[in-house]
């Protein structure tokens with residue numbers, strides 16, 4: 001695909017190509033091998049209309065490690081404040097860039113803004129829609145940590161209604177022979193029907209839970225997510241649901257010894273920091289894997305065709 005807006009565009013060979021190259025980049029880092037500046041002279045424009053630490057930093061570092069140039073267009077200081085539309089900003093930045101990375105607070109806004117854009121666009125998340133590169137790094141994390149994605153029970157917990165990371169991940173996992181997807185949430189934050197229907201149409205077993213303790217014992221990958229304050233119209237409703245589920249060392253005595261806990265981060269109160277030193281806590285390793293995946297993605301989008 002030229003633009004990467006949804007994981008629906010990926011086929012298994014794309015995934016293998018991206019994840020295998022990301023693995024090579026990880027090995028380079030482990031072996032302290034120098035990187036080729038294969039993206040020298042290439043420009044990546046970044047437009048983030050919503051806050052970000054990991055996605056913006058890992059894309060930026062990935063591009064620079066491969067010799068490329070990063071140009072940020074910050075909504076607080078750009079002509080957005082004078083009323084310039086997303087679509088016009090995209091067209092302007094496209095004239096300077098070889099690839100554009102965009103995050104926007106409105107589901108579907110990126111797709112609409114890029115209809116006439118020939119420069120490849122990578123979505124860094126669109127509101128409650130999707131976060132395709134997060135799903136890639138999540139699958140990469142599972143592969144690097146466990147060795148395979150097949151035959152696993154993967155349990156997603158938290159704000160499944162608004163969480164774009166779980167929307168993309170559930171869809172992407174249908175390319176594998178996972179044993180089962182489990183969704184743990186309060187009823188008001190359950191996985192949207194369109195995602196469940198997509199997963200069902202691919203023949204993957206799904207179960208919904210309201211108790212984390214019930215879903216935990218034979219889980220191989222526990223994927224925690226934050227209840228997203230910014231998606232709630234009522235503060236009261238947010239406070240009622242934000243601490244429904246929490247990973248603690250005590251709770252994790254009920255989990256398998258060989259499993260991993262992931263989180264796209266940032267966390268609020270879903271994982272106690274007391275659990276961070278447990279070897280099963282993979283969420284900070286996951287952030288580093290994100291950089292390797294974005295290096296691979298930029299290489300393939302700019303250097304080769306996907």
Ligand code: CP
Nearest residue numbers: 052053054055264265
């Ligand atoms: N996981 C993730 O998207 O983090 P940021 O919002 O900090 O980029």
